[in-house]
Amino acid sequence: MNRHRWRDIRDALQQDIRDGVLEPGVKLPTEPRLAEIYGAGRHSVRRAVVELAKAGLLSVEQGRGTYVQARPLIRYSIGRRTRLHQNMDAEGVSISGSVTGAERLPATARVAQNLKIDEGADVIATSRITLGDGVPVSIGTIYHDASRFPDFPERRAELGSTTAVYASYGIEDYLRGSTEIHSRPARSDEARELHQHPDMPVLVVRAVDVDLETNPIAFSEVIWSAARVKFSISQETT
Numbered sequence: 365m366n367r368h369r370w371r372d373i374r375d376a377l378q379q380d381i382r383d384g385v386l387e388p389g390v391k392l393p394t395e396p397r398l399a400e401i402y403g404a405g406r407h408s409v410r411r412a413v414v415e416l417a418k419a420g421l422l423s424v425e426q427g428r429g430t431y432v433q434a435r436p437l438i439r440y441s442i443g444r445r446t447r448l449h450q451n452m453d454a455e456g457v458s459i460s461g462s463v464t465g466a467e468r469l470p471a472t473a474r475v476a477q478n479l480k481i482d483e484g485a486d487v488i489a490t491s492r493i494t495l496g497d498g499v500p501v502s503i504g505t506i507y508h509d510a511s512r513f514p515d516f517p518e519r520r521a522e523l524g525s526t527t528a529v530y531a532s533y534g535i536e537d538y539l540r541g542s543t544e545i546h547s548r549p550a551r552s553d554e555a556r557e558l559h560q561h562p563d564m565p566v567l568v569v570r571a572v573d574v575d576l577e578t579n580p581i582a583f584s585e586v587i588w589s590a591a592r593v594k595f596s597i598s599q600e601t602t
Contacts, residue, residue, distance in 0.1 A: 369404045373412035376402070381421050381432055392422070392430040414563045417591045424561035424591060425499070438496055440588075443598030446540045446571070449525060452496060461494040464503070466517035468510055475507050478572050478583035486510035490517050493557060500558045501593055504569075504586030512581070530581065538581060541574035547590060558589045565590045 380386045393401065398409045413430055416422040423431045440451045452459040468486055476483040491505045506526075508516045512533070519529045530538055547565045555562045567588040572580050 370408040370411035373402050374415050386432045388432050390432045425559045437594040440593050441596045441598050442543050444539050457496040461492050465491040479580045481509050488516050502586050502588045503557050506584040535575050538573050541572040544570045560589050
């Protein structure tokens with residue numbers, strides 16, 4: 365048995381994509397059919413597809429199938445002023461999304477440490493799903509000190525953007541205080557919400573935004589689809 369059969373399948377599919385045999389947006393045959401075509405086991409096919417998705421050549425959408433990537437990965441810049449809408453606009457991506465939950469709850473140790481408040485103090489946790497051109501790209505939760513932003517979800521729904529909400533609280537500008545990024549396997553619920561293959565990884569981004577006096581105003585933990593987004597770290601200083 366060839367334990368590295370997946371590499372042969374990966375290379376064959378990659379060559380067909382580069383030669384234009386498989387054009388952008390084309391749906392690949394099902395996993396069983398690919399296994400039949402290449403005379404290999406389904407595990408080898410699955411591994412090849414996942415590796416090509418990691419490389420940005422395929423888009424694996426749970427419940428819909430696997431497609432040749434129609435466009436490059438979305439480039440998301442992280443710098444002192446990191447703004448979702450600006451990033452998506454720069455890539456020509458139409459952004460949409462919705463709130464999936466909003467609640468007041470006691471701060472965990474991690475949330476409290478990042479917001480510099482007491483553990484157990486009330487925070488407002490707002491969860492959202494973000495779509496780029498109608499496809500899920502991220503899910504996540506942003507936390508605010510309830511004593512400072514008691515009605516953040518309501519204002520966000522009314523004003524339409526986080527920047528506008530902060531301005532309504534008298535915060536005319538804000539900066540990225542810190543960003544941590546790591547990858548891990550997607551949980552089953554994350555893969556389902558992001559419409560991606562369960563074997564595809566996700567990128568976890570934990571960030572703190574601060575006002576111009578460097579006081580924390582938000583802590584967020586966002587799960588991004590590694591198959592659809594890549595991050596660029598900006599060296600901006602202003």
